[in-house]
Amino acid sequence: MFLLLLKSLFGLQQGKPYVFDRVLPPNTTQEQVYNACAKQIVKDVLEGYNGTIFAYGQTSSGKTHTMEGKLHDPQLMGIIPRIAHDIFDHIYSMDENLEFHIKVNAGCMECSSCFPSFFLVSKTNLAVHEDKNRVPYVKGCTERFVSSPEEVLDVIDEGKANRHVAVTNMNEHSSRSHSIFLINIKQENVETEKKLSGKLYLVDLAGSEKVSKTGAEGAVLDEAKNINKSLSALGNVISALAEGTKTHVPYRDSKMTRILQDSLGGNCRTTIVICCSPSIFNEAETKSTLMFGQRAKTIKNTVSVNLELTAEEWKKKYEKEKDKNKSLKNVIQHLELELNRWRNGEAVPEDEQISAKDQKNLEPCDNTPIIDNITPVVASISTEEKQKYDEEIASLYRQLDDKDDEINQQSQLAEKLKQQMLDQEELLASTRRDYEKIQEELTRLQIENEAAKDEVKEVLQALEELAVNYDQKSQEVEDKTRANEQLADELAQKSTVLSATQRELGQLQELSNHQKKRATEILNLLLKDLGEIGGIIGTNDVKTVTDVNGVIEEEFTMARLYISKMKSEVKSLVNRSKQLESAQIDSNRKMNASERELAACQLLISQHEAKIKSLTDYMQNMEQKRRQLEESQDSLNEELAKLRAQGTVLDKEKEHLTRLQDAEEMKKALEQQMESHREAHQKQLSRLRDEIEEKQKTIDEIRDMNQKLQLEQEKLSADYDKLKIEDQEREMKLEKELQTLHNLRKLFVQDLTTRVKKVRMHSCHPTYCNPPVHIITKWDLFFNIKSNSMKTIGFGEGGVTTVYLKGYSFALLKP
Structure with missing residues (x-):
C-alpha cells in the first residue's frame, strides 16, 4: 500500500x-x-x-x-x-x-x-x-x-x-x-x-x-x-x-x-x-x-x-502441501467421474453432485489409481549428491548471470543500432527534405537570377542615363561656376568702385564741411561789418561827403570780395554735391543690379545643390541595391558552401549528385556573371563617387566664395546705409543753418531799414529834397527778395551794383 x-x-x-x-x-x-x-x-x-x-x-x-x-x-x-x-x-x-x-x-x-x-x-x-x-x-x-x-x-x-x-x-x-x-x-x-x-x-x-x-x-x-x-x-x-x-x-x-x-x-x-x-x-x-x-x-x-525457513519448517510445509495435493487430486477424480456420467447422458442427482463443502470430505475412488501410491517415497540425499547439486546450481547461476550480461549487452547494442537506424532514417529524411529545399531554392534562385539580370540591365541603363545627366549637370555647373566667377569679379570691381566713391564722398563731405565753416565765418564777418556800418550810420554825425563815400566804398569793396569768394566756393560745392548725388544714384543702380545678379546666382546655386542632393540620393539608393545584391550573393555563396558540405551525404544518391553538380555549375556560372556585373558596377560606382567628390569640392568652393561675396555685400550695404544717414544728417544741419541765416537776414533787414530811415531824416540834400524812394544823394541801399542763390553783378550803367545773397538781394547805387 x-x-x-x-x-x-x-x-x-x-x-x-x-x-x-x-x-x-x-x-x-x-x-x-x-x-x-x-x-x-x-x-x-x-x-x-x-x-x-x-x-x-x-x-x-x-x-x-x-x-x-x-x-x-x-x-x-x-x-x-x-x-x-x-x-x-x-x-x-x-x-x-x-x-x-x-x-x-x-x-x-x-x-x-x-x-x-x-x-x-x-x-x-x-x-x-x-x-x-x-x-x-x-x-x-x-x-x-x-x-x-x-x-x-x-x-x-x-x-x-x-x-x-x-x-x-x-x-x-x-x-x-x-x-x-x-x-x-x-x-x-x-x-x-x-x-x-x-x-x-x-x-x-x-x-x-x-x-x-x-x-x-x-x-x-x-x-x-x-x-x-x-x-x-x-x-x-x-x-x-x-x-x-x-x-x-x-x-x-x-x-x-x-x-x-x-x-x-x-x-x-x-x-x-x-x-x-x-x-x-x-x-x-x-x-x-x-x-x-x-x-x-x-x-x-x-x-x-522475507522469512528463511529451517529444515523442520521446510518438512512441515512439505507435508502440508502434500496433504493439500492429495485432497485436490480426490476432488479432480470425483469431478472427472461426474463429468463422464454427464457425457454418457446420465443425469446426476443433486445429492450426488460434488459441492464446495463436500470437497474436503471426499475419499479416494476405488477404480482410480492414486498417483501418490505410485510415487516412490523420497529417498534421502547423500552429501556428495548434495554438493554435486549445489555445484550445478552455482554453475547454472553463473550461466544465468553471463546470459543476463549478454542480454544486457545485446539490449544495449540493439538500442544503439535502433538509435543509429533512427538517426540514419532521420538523416535520410532530412537529406531528402534538404534536396527538395535545394531544388526549390535552385528554382527560386534561377527566377531571382533572371530577375536580377533584368534588374542589372535596368540599373546599367539607369547608370548610363545618370552618367549622361551627370555630365550635362557637370557642364552646367561649370558654366554656372564661370558665370559666378564673372559675377564675383564684377562684384569685386563694383566693390572697388564703391569703396573709391565712398572715399571720394568722404573727402567731399570733409571739403563741404570746411566750405560751410568758411561760409559761416564769412557771413559772420559780413554781418559784423554790416552791423558796424549800420552803427556808424546811426550813431555818427553826418560827415563830409568825401569821408563817408571813402569809408563806404572800402567797406563795400571788402564785402564784394568776400561775397564773390563765397559765391565761387558755394557754386563749386553745389556742383560737387550734384556730382556726388548722381554718382550715388549710379552706385545704387549698380548695387541693385549686382544684388539681382547675386540673387540669381544664389538661386542657381540652390538649384544645383538640389540637383546634386538628388543625384547623391540616387547614388545612395544604387549603393543600397548593390549591397543587397552583394548580400544575396553572399547568401548564395553560403548556400553553395552548405551544398558542398552536404556533398558527402548526397554522393550516395547518384541522381541527386548529378543534379547537384548541375546546380553547382549553374551556381558557378551565376557567381561568375554576378561577379562580373558586380565588378563593372563597382568600377562605375567608384568613378561616379570620384566625380561627385570633385563636383562637391567645386560646389564647396563656390559656396565659400558666395558666402564671402554675401559678407562683402552686407558690409557695403551697411556702409551705404551709414553714409546715407550721415548725408541726411548733414542736409538737416545745413537746413538748420540756412534757417538761422534767414532769421539773421530778417533781423539785419529790419535793423538796416530802421537805420536808413534815420539817415534820411538827418541828411536831406537840397537838390533832392523830394527824391524818389529809390534815389539817395550819396549811397542808397535797398533789398529785394529775388532767389535762393547768390551771385554778384559788377557796376553797370548808372553806377548800379546788385548783390544777391541766398534768399536776399540788395543794390548799391552810385550818384
Whole structure:
C-alpha cells in the first residue's frame, strides 16, 4: 500500500481536487515529516518486510532537503539520517537473542547518457542483475557492514561527495543524478534459528526541469534532457501499473526502474513524497507532479515477510502441501467421474453432485489409481549428491548471470543500432527534405537570377542615363561656376568702385564741411561789418561827403570780395554735391543690379545643390541595391558552401549528385556573371563617387566664395546705409543753418531799414529834397527778395551794383 505525502503545496488556485494520505504545509518540521511517512517503515523492515521511500518533484522543490537535510544537525537532518538513528534505537530495544547484520551502500545514477551508469564510492559503472528469486540487484557493488549511526552517516557523506551538482536559474545546488541509499538488515534468532531479512531503499530523485526556466546550457542541458528522459521512464512504469491492463511493464527502459522494480508493484511497502513548489510561477509543473502522485496511488503492491525457513519448517510445509495435493487430486477424480456420467447422458442427482463443502470430505475412488501410491517415497540425499547439486546450481547461476550480461549487452547494442537506424532514417529524411529545399531554392534562385539580370540591365541603363545627366549637370555647373566667377569679379570691381566713391564722398563731405565753416565765418564777418556800418550810420554825425563815400566804398569793396569768394566756393560745392548725388544714384543702380545678379546666382546655386542632393540620393539608393545584391550573393555563396558540405551525404544518391553538380555549375556560372556585373558596377560606382567628390569640392568652393561675396555685400550695404544717414544728417544741419541765416537776414533787414530811415531824416540834400524812394544823394541801399542763390553783378550803367545773397538781394547805387 502506498502512502503519498505532499510536502509543500501552497498558493495554487482552486480547481481539480487531489486526494493524498497526508498533506504537510511548508512550515512542517523535519521531525514531523519523518514521523508521518518514515517511522512506521523502519518497524516494518525490522519485522522482515521490504520498504522504499523516494522523493519526487520538480527541481528546487525540496527533495534533497526532505531526504537528507543537514546530516549532522539534530533539528534539520532529513529522513535518511533519522532512519539510521531510529534503526539502531529499535535494535537496542529488541530481544537479546536476536543477531543483526546491517549492510549499507550509497550509489548515484548519473544521467549523462541514454542508459545511466550506476556507481558507488569507487565510481565504477556496474550492471544490474537478478537473483534466484528474480529480484534485481547491482552486481559488484561495495557493501559495508555498519555498527552505529555514525558509520552510516560516513557512508552517506562519501556518496554525496560523488554526486554531481550544478547551478541553474532555479536551484543553486541542483542534483544532476539520482541518489539511491540501500540498507539491508538480516536478523537471526539464536535460539529458534528463525531468519528474517528486509531491504530499505531510500531514493532521492533528480528533479524534472523546464529548460526555459532553468536556463541550462551545454553539458547541464544534456543532463537535463537525460534526467527528464529517466523520469519519463519512471512515469511510463507508473502509468502501466496504474492501468492494470497492460501485460508488459517497461522496467528495463531505465536502470532506476529496474532497481526499483520490487518497489513498484512488487514485494515492498513504498512511500512516495510528492514535493511541490509553493510558487505560482511553477503552477503547471506542480499540477503535473500531483497527477503523477495521483496515478502512483492506484498501484497495489503484494507484501510478504522475507522469512528463511529451517529444515523442520521446510518438512512441515512439505507435508502440508502434500496433504493439500492429495485432497485436490480426490476432488479432480470425483469431478472427472461426474463429468463422464454427464457425457454418457446420465443425469446426476443433486445429492450426488460434488459441492464446495463436500470437497474436503471426499475419499479416494476405488477404480482410480492414486498417483501418490505410485510415487516412490523420497529417498534421502547423500552429501556428495548434495554438493554435486549445489555445484550445478552455482554453475547454472553463473550461466544465468553471463546470459543476463549478454542480454544486457545485446539490449544495449540493439538500442544503439535502433538509435543509429533512427538517426540514419532521420538523416535520410532530412537529406531528402534538404534536396527538395535545394531544388526549390535552385528554382527560386534561377527566377531571382533572371530577375536580377533584368534588374542589372535596368540599373546599367539607369547608370548610363545618370552618367549622361551627370555630365550635362557637370557642364552646367561649370558654366554656372564661370558665370559666378564673372559675377564675383564684377562684384569685386563694383566693390572697388564703391569703396573709391565712398572715399571720394568722404573727402567731399570733409571739403563741404570746411566750405560751410568758411561760409559761416564769412557771413559772420559780413554781418559784423554790416552791423558796424549800420552803427556808424546811426550813431555818427553826418560827415563830409568825401569821408563817408571813402569809408563806404572800402567797406563795400571788402564785402564784394568776400561775397564773390563765397559765391565761387558755394557754386563749386553745389556742383560737387550734384556730382556726388548722381554718382550715388549710379552706385545704387549698380548695387541693385549686382544684388539681382547675386540673387540669381544664389538661386542657381540652390538649384544645383538640389540637383546634386538628388543625384547623391540616387547614388545612395544604387549603393543600397548593390549591397543587397552583394548580400544575396553572399547568401548564395553560403548556400553553395552548405551544398558542398552536404556533398558527402548526397554522393550516395547518384541522381541527386548529378543534379547537384548541375546546380553547382549553374551556381558557378551565376557567381561568375554576378561577379562580373558586380565588378563593372563597382568600377562605375567608384568613378561616379570620384566625380561627385570633385563636383562637391567645386560646389564647396563656390559656396565659400558666395558666402564671402554675401559678407562683402552686407558690409557695403551697411556702409551705404551709414553714409546715407550721415548725408541726411548733414542736409538737416545745413537746413538748420540756412534757417538761422534767414532769421539773421530778417533781423539785419529790419535793423538796416530802421537805420536808413534815420539817415534820411538827418541828411536831406537840397537838390533832392523830394527824391524818389529809390534815389539817395550819396549811397542808397535797398533789398529785394529775388532767389535762393547768390551771385554778384559788377557796376553797370548808372553806377548800379546788385548783390544777391541766398534768399536776399540788395543794390548799391552810385550818384
